[in-house]
Amino acid sequence: MVAKNQITIRRVAREAGVSTQTVSRVINDRPDVAPETRRRVQEAIARLGYLPNALARGLSQQRSHTIGVVAVAWEYYAPMRFLVGIEQQIRAMGYNMLLDLLHHPDTENVDRILYRLLSNQVDGIIWAVPEIGNNRVWLSQNSLSLPVPAIYLTMQSQPSIIDISIDNREGGRIATQHLLSQGYKKVGIITGPIDWWEARQRKEGWQEALQTAGLAAETNQVVEGNWSANSGQGCLLRLLEQFPEMDAVFAGNDQMALGVLQTAHQLGLRVPEDLGVVGFDNIPESAYYWPALTTVYQPLLELGWTAVKELAKLVEAYYKDEAAQESRPILLQPELVIRSSSKGRSINESSMVQAMDINL
Amino acid sequence: MVAKNQITIRRVAREAGVSTQTVSRVINDRPDVAPETRRRVQEAIARLGYLPNALARGLSQQRSHTIGVVAVAWEYYAPMRFLVGIEQQIRAMGYNMLLDLLHHPDTENVDRILYRLLSNQVDGIIWAVPEIGNNRVWLSQNSLSLPVPAIYLTMQSQPSIIDISIDNREGGRIATQHLLSQGYKKVGIITGPIDWWEARQRKEGWQEALQTAGLAAETNQVVEGNWSANSGQGCLLRLLEQFPEMDAVFAGNDQMALGVLQTAHQLGLRVPEDLGVVGFDNIPESAYYWPALTTVYQPLLELGWTAVKELAKLVEAYYKDEAAQESRPILLQPELVIRSSSKGRSINESSMVQAMDINL
DNA sequence: CTGAAAGCGCTTACAG
DNA sequence: CTGAAAGCGCTTACAG
Numbered sequence: 122m123v124a125k126n127q128i129t130i131r132r133v134a135r136e137a138g139v140s141t142q143t144v145s146r147v148i149n150d151r152p153d154v155a156p157e158t159r160r161r162v163q164e165a166i167a168r169l170g171y172l173p174n175a176l177a178r179g180l181s182q183q184r185s186h187t188i189g190v191v192a193v194a195w196e197y198y199a200p201m202r203f204l205v206g207i208e209q210q211i212r213a214m215g216y217n218m219l220l221d222l223l224h225h226p227d228t229e230n231v232d233r234i235l236y237r238l239l240s241n242q243v244d245g246i247i248w249a250v251p252e253i254g255n256n257r258v259w260l261s262q263n264s265l266s267l268p269v270p271a272i273y274l275t276m277q278s279q280p281s282i283i284d285i286s287i288d289n290r291e292g293g294r295i296a297t298q299h300l301l302s303q304g305y306k307k308v309g310i311i312t313g314p315i316d317w318w319e320a321r322q323r324k325e326g327w328q329e330a331l332q333t334a335g336l337a338a339e340t341n342q343v344v345e346g347n348w349s350a351n352s353g354q355g356c357l358l359r360l361l362e363q364f365p366e367m368d369a370v371f372a373g374n375d376q377m378a379l380g381v382l383q384t385a386h387q388l389g390l391r392v393p394e395d396l397g398v399v400g401f402d403n404i405p406e407s408a409y410y411w412p413a414l415t416t417v418y419q420p421l422l423e424l425g426w427t428a429v430k431e432l433a434k435l436v437e438a439y440y441k442d443e444a445a446q447e448s449r450p451i452l453l454q455p456e457l458v459i460r461s462s463s464k465g466r467s468i469n470e471s472s473m474v475q476a477m478d479i480n481l
Numbered sequence: 482m483v484a485k486n487q488i489t490i491r492r493v494a495r496e497a498g499v500s501t502q503t504v505s506r507v508i509n510d511r512p513d514v515a516p517e518t519r520r521r522v523q524e525a526i527a528r529l530g531y532l533p534n535a536l537a538r539g540l541s542q543q544r545s546h547t548i549g550v551v552a553v554a555w556e557y558y559a560p561m562r563f564l565v566g567i568e569q570q571i572r573a574m575g576y577n578m579l580l581d582l583l584h585h586p587d588t589e590n591v592d593r594i595l596y597r598l599l600s601n602q603v604d605g606i607i608w609a610v611p612e613i614g615n616n617r618v619w620l621s622q623n624s625l626s627l628p629v630p631a632i633y634l635t636m637q638s639q640p641s642i643i644d645i646s647i648d649n650r651e652g653g654r655i656a657t658q659h660l661l662s663q664g665y666k667k668v669g670i671i672t673g674p675i676d677w678w679e680a681r682q683r684k685e686g687w688q689e690a691l692q693t694a695g696l697a698a699e700t701n702q703v704v705e706g707n708w709s710a711n712s713g714q715g716c717l718l719r720l721l722e723q724f725p726e727m728d729a730v731f732a733g734n735d736q737m738a739l740g741v742l743q744t745a746h747q748l749g750l751r752v753p754e755d756l757g758v759v760g761f762d763n764i765p766e767s768a769y770y771w772p773a774l775t776t777v778y779q780p781l782l783e784l785g786w787t788a789v790k791e792l793a794k795l796v797e798a799y800y801k802d803e804a805a806q807e808s809r810p811i812l813l814q815p816e817l818v819i820r821s822s823s824k825g826r827s828i829n830e831s832s833m834v835q836a837m838d839i840n841l
Numbered sequence: 842c843t844g845a846a847a848g849c850g851c852t853t854a855c856a857g
Numbered sequence: 858c859t860g861a862a863a864g865c866g867c868t869t870a871c872a873g
Contacts, residue, residue, distance in 0.1 A: 127628070129850060140860045145852060155858055175601045176539045177850035181865045185536060187579075194565045196765055201561045205554045208582045217601060219547075220580045222568045241535045241577060268487070350769035376766055383769045405556060406736055409710035409743045411771050489866060500844045505868060515842055537866035541849045 128171045137165035148173055175217075179242060184440060187217040188432065189238035192249040194222035197348060197376070198404040199421055200249070203274065206425020207247060214433055219243060227253040227316070235267075245270040245436045247428050252276035252318035270435035272428050277318050278450040283435070285428050285451040289319045292417040292455035293326020296371050296399045299415070299457055301334050303465035305369035305397045309342045311356040311381070313373040320345075323373050323401060342367070346377045353380020361388075369397030369463070375407045378414055382462070386411075398462040412461035419455050427451060488531045497525035508533055535577075539602060544800060547577040548792065549598035552609040554582035557708060557736070558764040559781055560609070563634065566785020567607060574793055579603060587613040587676070595627075605630040605796045607788050612636035612678035630795035632788050637678050638810040643795070645788050645811040649679045652777040652815035653686020656731050656759045659775070659817055661694050663825035665729035665757045669702045671716040671741070673733040680705075683733050683761060702727070706737045713740020721748075729757030729823070735767045738774055742822070746771075758822040772821035779815050787811060 130148075134141045139158060146154050147162040154162075165171070179185040188211050193200040211218045219241055223229045238246055248271060250256065257276060273284040300308050310327045313320030324343070331338040341363045346352035353372060357380065360367060372378035378400030382392060390396050392412055400407060400416035407414040431451070490508075494501045499518060506514050507522040514522075525531070539545040548571050553560045571578045579601055583589045598606055608631060610616065617636060633644040660668050670687045673680030684703070691698040701723045706712035713732060717740065720727060732738035738760030742752060750756050752772055760767060760776035767774040791811070 127850090131850080141850090142852075142861090143859060146859090149852085153858060158858080172596065172600050174540070174850050176536050176545060177865090178852075179536045179865090180534070180540055180867085181850080181852040183865070194568065196558065196562060196565075198556065202556060205556075205582065208554060208580065209584070212581070217597065218580050220568065220578050221572070222565065224569070236532065237577065240532050350766050354769070376769075379766055379769045383771050383773075386771050406710050406739055406766065409714070409736075409739045411743050411746050413743075487866090490868095491866080501866090502845090502868075503843060506843090509868085513842060518842080534866050537849090538868075539849090540851085541866080541868040543849070 127174070128169045130171070130173070133162065133165050133169060133171045136169060137162045183242075184244050185217070185242040186215070187219050187241065187243050188429070188436075189219045189221065189241070189243035189246045190249060191221045191223065191234055191238075191246065193226045193251065194224045197374075198402055199374075199419065200251070202421040203249060203425040203428075206422035207249065207429055208425070209422070210426045210429035214429065216244070216429075216433075223250055226250045227256055229256075231256075231259045239268065243269060244440075245272070245432045247272050247274065247432055249274045249425075249428070253314075254316040270432060270439055272432045272435070274424065274428055275319060283431060283450065285424060285431065285453070287319075287419045287421075287424060288452045288454050289322035290326040290329070292401060292419070293323035293371070294330045295326075295455070295457045296323075296401065296415075296417050297327045297330035298334075299459065300369045300371065300397050300399060300463060301330065301336070303369075303393075303397060303463055305463075305465070306336065307342075307364070307366045307368045308336075308397075309344070309360045309364050309367045309370045311344050311346045311353060311360065311370060311372045311377050313346060313348050313377075315345050320373055323371075327371055346373065348374050348376060350376045350380040350383075353377030354384045355380075357381045357384045367396070369399075371399050371401075373401055375400040375402045375404045375410075375414060375416055378407070378416065378462075379410055382410055382412075382414070392462050393464045397465070400462075403458050408460060410462070415460045415463035416458050417455045418458050420453050424453055427453070487534070488529045490531070490533070493522065493525050493529060493531045496529060497522045543602075544604050545577070545602040546575070547579050547601065547603050548789070548796075549579045549581065549601070549603035549606045550609060551581045551583065551594055551598075551606065553586045553611065554584045557734075558762055559734075559779065560611075562781035563609060563785040563788075566782035567609065567789055568785070569782070570786040570789035574789065576604070576789075576793075583610055586610045587616055589616075591616075591619045599628065603629060604800075605632070605792045607632050607634065607792055609634045609785075609788070613674075614676040630792060630799055632792045632795070634784065634788055635679060643791060643810065645784060645791065645813070647679075647779045647781075647784060648812045648814050649682035650686040650689070652761060652779070653683035653731070654690045655686075655815070655817045656683075656761065656775075656777050657687045657690035658694075659819065660729045660731065660757050660759055660823055661690065661696070663729075663753075663757060663823055665823075665825070666696065667702075667724070667726045667728045668696075668757075669704070669720045669724050669727045669730045671704050671706045671713060671720065671730060671732045671737050673706060673708050673737075675705050680733055683731075687731055706733060708734050708736060710736045710740040710743075713737030714744045715740075717741045717744045727756070729759075731759050731761075733761055735760040735762045735764045735770075735774060735776055738767070738776070738822075739770055742770055742772075742774070752822050753824045757825070760822075763818050768820060770822070775820045775823035776818050777815045778818050780813050784813055787813065 130141045130144050134144045192204050221234050275286050276284050312324045328338045344356040344360045346356045385392050400414050403416045403418040490501045490504050494504045552564050581594050635646050636644050672684045688698045704716040704720045706716045745752050760774050763776045763778040767776050
């Protein structure tokens with residue numbers, strides 16, 4: 122073992138002429154230390170550049186002040202965005218963040234991840250992985266035996282599990298209703314992969330809006346994409362084929378909407394005059410698509426913040442041995458962002474001018 | 482303290498009828514254990530669901546097997562992308578990843594971050610923060626006293642510091658040279674914020690390409706953006722004003738190039754006939770811009786992988802007390818991705834058909 | 842091949 | 858207000 126020459130608490134104690142537990146009291150800001158003693162200790166700490174060993178502290182305190190975060194290693198905007206929110210809040214609350222990324226969130230084995238997290242004695246876990254197919258089954262088998270508090274993001278609520286999600290159903294509903302309010306009548310949908318909970322929810326919202334308006338929501342109006350811009354292209358072509366009278370389309374995310382816009386150009390379809398388009402996510406670039414994209418904003422940072430705050434409550438209760446308070450699923454509300462791509466079938470100004478109004 | 486009822490090594494030892502150090506030998510896969518003993522121990526571990534306490538192990542081994550990663554909390558593609566690469570490799574090599582995100586990478590105080598990382602006894606640090614303004618000065622004051630190995634990403638090389646970067650200068654050069662090879666002669670540039678090292682490097686590459694071709698690279702051909710699509714819009718307008726004869730523009734990233742494309746549409750400028758456009762990054766959506774964007778691919782995942790591998794070498798050498806091997810800066814090469822936005826001033830087919838060839 | 846003992850660097854009752 | 862001692866759960870020479 123290489124001597125790191127790390128300064129220990131013992132060294133500080135000797136330097137300040139006090140016992141180690143007095144140094145410990147000062148470090149942990151306890152009140153029961155004489156002012157003069159405290160000063161001497163602080164001075165010794167500063168002079169020696171003492172850095173408390175968090176491993177030792179964690180071992181003796183039986184907690185690490187570390188939160189384990191499991192997220193998805195994808196290049197899409199949303200997962201990365203709420204990861205940032207999570208990190209911000211973890212930082213603000215003084216915890217450390219141990220990060221694991223899943224590369225195959227639909228199938229990846231969860232045990233290995235939990236093993237590492239628990240082995241590192243995390244105080245709690247945030248499972249920021251969207252529900253896809255059966256990737257929640259381990260929960261019903263395991264969750265009760267998870268020895269630390271956990272919060273789950275983006276999933277169908279289950280009994281005795283605390284989850285936080287964006288209200289995707291409502292998002293799909295307001296997106297579709299907006300199209301209807303602009304005079305579009307035949308609204309198709311390009312869903313995300315339908316084994317994703319979020320994709321299904323957005324589709325249900327679309328359906329609800331159409332049915333409320335007394336309009337059809339048939340299977341020929343639906344095509345399933347895979348979130349990529351590329352799939353948006355193919356999906357629009359298929360949709361036009363099986364639903365030729367379509368005058369508007371709701372795409373399950375902004376990337377697919379981008380594919381739709383490009384393909385519309387290629388086909389000579391004018392957006393929004395011939396085809397209204399609405400996306401989902403409000404990625405920063407969507408305001409600069411051509412035409413600027415109407416889309417649904419998700420409070421992703423807030424999602425991350427909320428997750429950490431809720432988890433922290435559970436963790437503190439856990440260590441104080443309080444009864445776990447009644448904690449129920451939280452649903453954050455999305456908001457419609459109206460831009461040029463959905464300006465209706467009959468407008469006077471050219472969409473160009475509108476876009477310039479908005480973006481320049 | 483709440484009893485977590487955690488199974489300890491002592492409990493396993495009792496269960497298997499051996500000493501704790503024999504259990505330890507089995508856990509750490511040491512050869513000197515009798516087969517039958519090993520079996521009994523493994524069986525006890527499985528039966529009890531024993532999970533080694535990484536904190537205790539770290540404390541006694543004087544190392545945590547954890548790598549501290551400091552990155553930038555931005556929504557841009559590149560920083561998030563190499564973060565994924567870093568995570569993959571950290572995982573593959575069996576380390577844990579302690580993550581800190583900077584929200585103001587240009588000014589943020591570094592001490593607080595280092596304090597937390599070192600306090601957690603990280604084996605090494607990856608500083609995945611781009612060089613901006615003076616945000617490297619702390620290095621010259623501190624680096625020699627950093628008690629653990631560190632690797633820096635995306636910065637101007639400095640003596641006795643190991644850094645890994647994409648060759649941004651070369652990227653700028655091939656982007657510009659490509660425009661020239663397509664027949665464009667008056668190439669403007671929209672740089673990123675010029676206090677960013679990457680922005681300066683890309684600009685130097687642009688300059689070099691023009692000068693090599695015997696063309697001018699004057700200040701009126703240069704405008705400084707801020708990486709956002711929004712700034713791409715304003716920058717194009719300014720550029721057209723101060724450099725009216727411009728027939729092509731090299732944008733410092735894809736988002737700004739997107740702003741250029743949209744503004745060109747709004748002004749009635751045809752891309753690529755009236756204006757060639759090249760971006761930088763090759764974000765996934767860039768293939769679906771209108772027209773599809775020519776851009777420069779950066780091996781970002783590889784950047785992350787390489788950083789971790791190099792750091793691991795240093796860490797292992799450090800713990801074996803070997804001399805730190807000669808380790809010098811690494812420069813990864815970018816690649817040009819040719820699409821429709823730079824197809825030259827005089828082409829026969831419409832750009833629409835070309836785009837369809839490529840994307841559909 | 843196996844185990845008793847000491848040690849990693851902290852914190853925690855407990856006593857004064 | 859302060860300190861001696863024990864303990865957190867592992868691993869490491871050392872001895873046999």
